[in-house]
Amino acid sequence: MESCCQTPTEKPTTLNQCPVCHQKGKNIQLITLKAMLKPTSLETIQPELSYSFCSNSSCEVVYYSGLQTYDKDALKVSVFQKDDSMDVSVCYCFGWTRERLINAVQEKQLPTEHIREQVQANRCGCEVNNPQGACCLGNVSTFIRNLDKS
Known part of the structure; x- marks a missing residue:
């Protein structure tokens, strides 16, 4: 039995695919998400979740975590x-x-x-x-x- 202070020997595997195009994404830091989102979208992030970046040019989604997505219109800049x-x-x-x-x-x-x-x-x-x-x-x-x- 592991104690609460030990780090697990195996990291849990997470599916890191865009829920729209199913392309594998790249994990991003929360600071990136906070810097890029417009205020109305920023109010909806869940900081405890991990977010990923979808680089697929034909997909409208830019960031996602599970079923939560942010498309191009949610960002302050063009991607x-x-x-x-x-x-x-x-x-x-x-x-x-x-x-x-x-x-x-x-x-x-x-x-x-x-x-x-x-x-x-x-x-x-x-x-x-x-x-x-x-x-x-x-x-x-x-x-x-x-x-x-x-």
């Missing part, structure tokens, strides 16, 4: 993965939109180096600026790589 407009941020901390990235690449600039320098200087705030609650460098690199293919 890169869910909005294909040119003025949506790819890097939320330093203002790199699709359009700005395209212009920088055409001018032979290195946006990823700029972002990396800022991250190394401890200037990013991805957990409160980026809806996915994580560093954007992967999204930026993929976007630029896809530009090179076209």
